[in-house]
Amino acid sequence: xxxxxxxxxxxxxxxxxxxxxxxxxxGRARYGADxxxxxxxxxxxxxxxxxxxxxxxxxxxxxxxxDGVRAVASWDDLPPKNWDELPNLGEGAAETxxxxxxxxxxxxxxxxxxxxxxxxATDPHxxxxxxxxxxxxxxxxxxxxxxxxxxxxxxxxxHDDLYTTDLSGGGTSDEPTNIGKHLEFRSxxxxxxxxxxxxxxxxxxxxxxxxxxxxxxxxxxxxWSEDGELTVWNSSQGPFVVREQLHMLLDLPLSKxxxxxMEIGGGFGGxxxxxxxxMAAILSKKTGRxxxxxxxxxxxxxxxxxxxxxxxRAKIGATNxxxxxxxxxxxxxxxxxxxxxxxxAGALCALGPYDIENQRVEGWDVCVNKPKVAAYRAPGxxxxxxxxxxxxxxxxxxxxxxxxxxxxxxxxxxxxxxxxGTPLPVVGNIEVMERVQGSEHYRSELxxxxxxxxxxxxxxRNGGMxxxxxxxxxQDGTINLVVGTVDIGGLRATHSMQLAEALGLEYDxxxxxxxxxxxxxxxxxxxxxxxxxxxxWAMHELAQDLRTQLEARAAQIWGVERDEVSYGDDxxxxxxxxxDGSERSVxxxxxxxxxxxxxxxxxxxxxxxxxxxxxxxxGHVVDVEVDPETGKVDILRYTAVQDVGKAIHxxxxxxxxxxxxxxxxxxxxxxxxxxxxxxxMRNSSLLDYRMPTALDTPMIDAVLVEVxxxxxxxxxxxxxxxxxxxxxxxITNAIHAATGVRMQKLPASPRAVLNELLSEET
Amino acid sequence: xTDRMIVxxxxxxxxxxxxxxxRDSLLEALRERIxxxxxxxxxxxxxCGACSVLMDGRxxxxxxxxxxxxxxxDVTTVEGLATEDGLIPLQQAFLEEAALQCGICTPGFLVAxxxxxxxxxxxxxxxxRYWLAGNLCRCTGYDKIIRAVLKAAEA
Numbered sequence: 058x059x060x061x062x063x064x065x066x067x068x069x070x071x072x073x074x075x076x077x078x079x080x081x082x083x084g085r086a087r088y089g090a091d092x093x094x095x096x097x098x099x100x101x102x103x104x105x106x107x108x109x110x111x112x113x114x115x116x117x118x119x120x121x122x123x124d125g126v127r128a129v130a131s132w133d134d135l136p137p138k139n140w141d142e143l144p145n146l147g148e149g150a151a152e153t154x155x156x157x158x159x160x161x162x163x164x165x166x167x168x169x170x171x172x173x174x175x176x177x178a179t180d181p182h183x184x185x186x187x188x189x190x191x192x193x194x195x196x197x198x199x200x201x202x203x204x205x206x207x208x209x210x211x212x213x214x215x216h217d218d219l220y221t222t223d224l225s226g227g228g229t230s231d232e233p234t235n236i237g238k239h240l241e242f243r244s245x246x247x248x249x250x251x252x253x254x255x256x257x258x259x260x261x262x263x264x265x266x267x268x269x270x271x272x273x274x275x276x277x278x279x280x281w282s283e284d285g286e287l288t289v290w291n292s293s294q295g296p297f298v299v300r301e302q303l304h305m306l307l308d309l310p311l312s313k314x315x316x317x318x319m320e321i322g323g324g325f326g327g328x329x330x331x332x333x334x335x336m337a338a339i340l341s342k343k344t345g346r347x348x349x350x351x352x353x354x355x356x357x358x359x360x361x362x363x364x365x366x367x368x369x370r371a372k373i374g375a376t377n378x379x380x381x382x383x384x385x386x387x388x389x390x391x392x393x394x395x396x397x398x399x400x401x402a403g404a405l406c407a408l409g410p411y412d413i414e415n416q417r418v419e420g421w422d423v424c425v426n427k428p429k430v431a432a433y434r435a436p437g438x439x440x441x442x443x444x445x446x447x448x449x450x451x452x453x454x455x456x457x458x459x460x461x462x463x464x465x466x467x468x469x470x471x472x473x474x475x476x477x478g479t480p481l482p483v484v485g486n487i488e489v490m491e492r493v494q495g496s497e498h499y500r501s502e503l504x505x506x507x508x509x510x511x512x513x514x515x516x517x518r519n520g521g522m523x524x525x526x527x528x529x530x531x532q533d534g535t536i537n538l539v540v541g542t543v544d545i546g547g548l549r550a551t552h553s554m555q556l557a558e559a560l561g562l563e564y565d566x567x568x569x570x571x572x573x574x575x576x577x578x579x580x581x582x583x584x585x586x587x588x589x590x591x592x593x594w595a596m597h598e599l600a601q602d603l604r605t606q607l608e609a610r611a612a613q614i615w616g617v618e619r620d621e622v623s624y625g626d627d628x629x630x631x632x633x634x635x636x637d638g639s640e641r642s643v644x645x646x647x648x649x650x651x652x653x654x655x656x657x658x659x660x661x662x663x664x665x666x667x668x669x670x671x672x673x674x675x676g677h678v679v680d681v682e683v684d685p686e687t688g689k690v691d692i693l694r695y696t697a698v699q700d701v702g703k704a705i706h707x708x709x710x711x712x713x714x715x716x717x718x719x720x721x722x723x724x725x726x727x728x729x730x731x732x733x734x735x736x737x738m739r740n741s742s743l744l745d746y747r748m749p750t751a752l753d754t755p756m757i758d759a760v761l762v763e764v765x766x767x768x769x770x771x772x773x774x775x776x777x778x779x780x781x782x783x784x785x786x787x788i789t790n791a792i793h794a795a796t797g798v799r800m801q802k803l804p805a806s807p808r809a810v811l812n813e814l815l816s817e818e819t
Numbered sequence: 820x821t822d823r824m825i826v827x828x829x830x831x832x833x834x835x836x837x838x839x840x841x842r843d844s845l846l847e848a849l850r851e852r853i854x855x856x857x858x859x860x861x862x863x864x865x866x867c868g869a870c871s872v873l874m875d876g877r878x879x880x881x882x883x884x885x886x887x888x889x890x891x892x893d894v895t896t897v898e899g900l901a902t903e904d905g906l907i908p909l910q911q912a913f914l915e916e917a918a919l920q921c922g923i924c925t926p927g928f929l930v931a932x933x934x935x936x937x938x939x940x941x942x943x944x945x946x947x948r949y950w951l952a953g954n955l956c957r958c959t960g961y962d963k964i965i966r967a968v969l970k971a972a973e974a
Contacts (some may be wrong), residue, residue, distance in 0.1 A: 757962050
């Protein structure tokens with residue numbers, strides 16, 4: 058491993074203004090929906106009003122006859138698919154057959170909002186008018202909305218070609234089912250463990266489907282040229298992943314699909330799958346014109362991929378002295394209309410902060426008539442942590458122990474095996490717990506009626522994946538850096554900072570640019586808390602390559618041996634003394650000016666796929682006040698502690714902790730998919746799908762613990778995802794402390810809390 | 820063909836005539852007819868504030884204003900905030916305080932914050948949060964946005 062014990066960094070740890078900053082505060086930054094092309098048509102989508110229905114007939118003739126309408130597309134316009142292809146989407150693979158059937162409904166509409174047909178016209182209003190002229194005949198079927206009802210062997214089936222795949226080596230089911238996948242982790246002796254326990258708490262928990270809630274709706278503009286090249290401009294977390302999906306869905310060679318990453322207005326995992334991009338491509342092919350499509354907010358909520366609604370059972374046993382001796386977790390996750398929920402990540406992360414000898418974790422991935430879920434920030438982990446951290450809070454109460462003390466006694470550390478058997482590398486779990494316990498917030502006295510304090514921990518494994526970049530030295534000593542990983546929250550800055558650090562240059566010497574899929578090697582998504590981590594490795598490799606080339610060039614200019622020359626951390630290249638005794642040295646900037654004319658300019662390329670990932674741990678403390686009249690919960694104070702490895706740009710790291718915490722607060726208190734019995738979401742607007750506003754939260758104190766990841770040039774751990782894991786239980790534990798009531802079903806909306814308070818009284 | 824009309828207004832200090840569909844909102848006209856795409860669409864039904872603009876000095880959601888309604892009006896969008904002297908203190912504070920991550924809500928927050936500081940040059944934290952509760956941000960947890968607005972108020 059590379060050195061992580063550098064005493065101090067020059068650039069890393071500072072807080073420079075981001076390279077894309079001026080464009081983003083002046084409105085110049087161009088996002089996907091800002092694409093305007095000559096002759097551009099506007100596309101809209103007709104969607105199923107039913108949660109479950111057989112499509113008997115689609116008649117588009119009246120729509121096509123409307124003045125201004127140029128083309129209509131539906132399932133039959135997709136080319137025949139290779140069902141066996143499995144694209145690597147970075148955060149969970151999706152089979153092509155399900156992906157295709159999600160783009161357009163084939164024989165059945167499987168959720169309210171499932172796309173039936175797309176239309177394009179010369180004006181957005183005409184396209185909207187045309188939707189009303191498309192006639193669809195449905196045979197309405199009863200919707201399947203409850204995850205555990207859908208698991209029943211006698212339940213009606215969403216798909217007649219879905220068989221359960223057992224990830225624990227059990228093969229594939231003989232009969233079609235609604236269960237896409239099943240897994241079981243076992244270690245130790247679970248029965249003996251519970252027998253050893255003096256106290257056992259066994260509870261069931263539920264969370265609602267919840268949306269990432271990025272403020273920018275999905276968008277895509279496509280131009281399918283006469284020579285067969287498809288160009289797509291859109292906002293996604295990974296243009297290469299968009300390219301791969303289009304390659305498979307449209308049967309085009311990868312070289313003929315160019316995806317241009319526009320600025321992206323938030324993703325959180327949800328902007329990895331394609332929705333309208335293939336539709337826009339087909340409509341462009343039919344019309345020979347560019348076609349732009351933008352979702353409405355209702356479409357975003359009803360027809361993109363939120364995270365799973367979940368059912369989780371957590372049974373944990375401890376001895377009287379606080380040793381956790383057994384844990385059994387069962388979880389069933391809604392996958393939505395097609396398999397692929399984050400249940401396995403939820404299963405893996407459930408017990409991540411703890412060292413428990415005897416455990417069993419079993420999970421199911423279950424199809425229901427709701428939108429197909431997508432990744433959402435630490436996918437799956439918030440729901441299972443909610444269950445485990447709630448039960449631990451109850452155990453601490455019953456054992457009369459400080460909740461952090463109990464966790465510290467059972468804390469996972471380097472070498473502890475996760476539920477799937479993999480041992481943990483160096484982690485900061487204990488350091489985070491100790492920082493929580495020692496924090497001014499945790500030690501302060503909370504006064505006042507109906508107030509309570511809660512704590513919870515969270516674990517997320519983080520990712521590595523591919524990053525490609527190249528750097529070209531300019532003759533004035535500046536560098537143009539080209540990367541393929543999109544910048545959602547400051548990634549250009551963290552690329553530049555790490556390269557500047559590695560070369561001994563200044564932040565402003567490096568100008569980064571995110572380029573399209575034809576201009577750099579394949580780079581994976583911005584997601585999985587991987588991007589700044591992998592960027593560090595790529596920048597480290599670029600710097601080593603540039604240093605080596607610069608040393609060789611200086612040696613050539615001086616006429617000395619290559620190994621007599623070295624590039625110093627102060628960006629000065631030094632060689633052996635000259636014959637007259639003078640020092641041979643040249644600064645990076647001086648040498649850059651000599652490149653032209655001494656053999657040509659220098660650039661370097663890096664393609665990395667680092668696996669030395671540093672897992673992340675977080676601990677949150679929250680004070681709440683519960684209004685006994687209305688059940689409304691107010692957040693009084695919030696502290697988010699997290700092991701970040703090394704904060705490259707501390708402001709952006711703090712921002713991840715604060716933003717993740719507030720999304721978790723939303724899941725805990727207000728956000729839910731409210732379905733009626735017909736499977737229609739009744740709150741599909743941002744008024745009724747209630748995301749927290751500035752008035753719903755105080756300042757969120759972000760406390761950065763830095764336990765360096767020995768597997769990274771600068772000690773970086775991914776930071777983006779784990780902060781959404783602890784808030785759910787931290788808040789319900791605080792509600793319990795305030796009221797005595799344990800909320801086991803989320804969100805803990807005023808209505809739900811009031812119901813619990815009233816039933817407690819009676 | 821749809822029904823088009825000519826609208827005359829002052830946009831970011833420049834007199835402008837543009838052709839709008841009778842059904843266009845101000846947001847649609849700004850973005851798709853005039854090409855001023857700095858104003859963002861987040862929900863198109865007045866619930867997120869991403870499309871905030873000033874109309875005759877008053878803060879409005881441009882998705883809830885018809886294009887025809889701005890006839891004769893003075894409209895300021897995010898593109899009209901910076902001056903010949905460069906970024907205004909609000910824009911500078913948003914950069915220095917890292918008050919944006921993805922940046923899609925930023926134009927709306929800047930315009931709404933400008934309206935706040937025009938009306939109340941020294942807001943408390945609570946007043947800033949109250950005023951900006953009509954603007955949703957999903958990335959930042961609002962912490963650094965509020966700090967940036969309070970910092971700009973001091974400038």
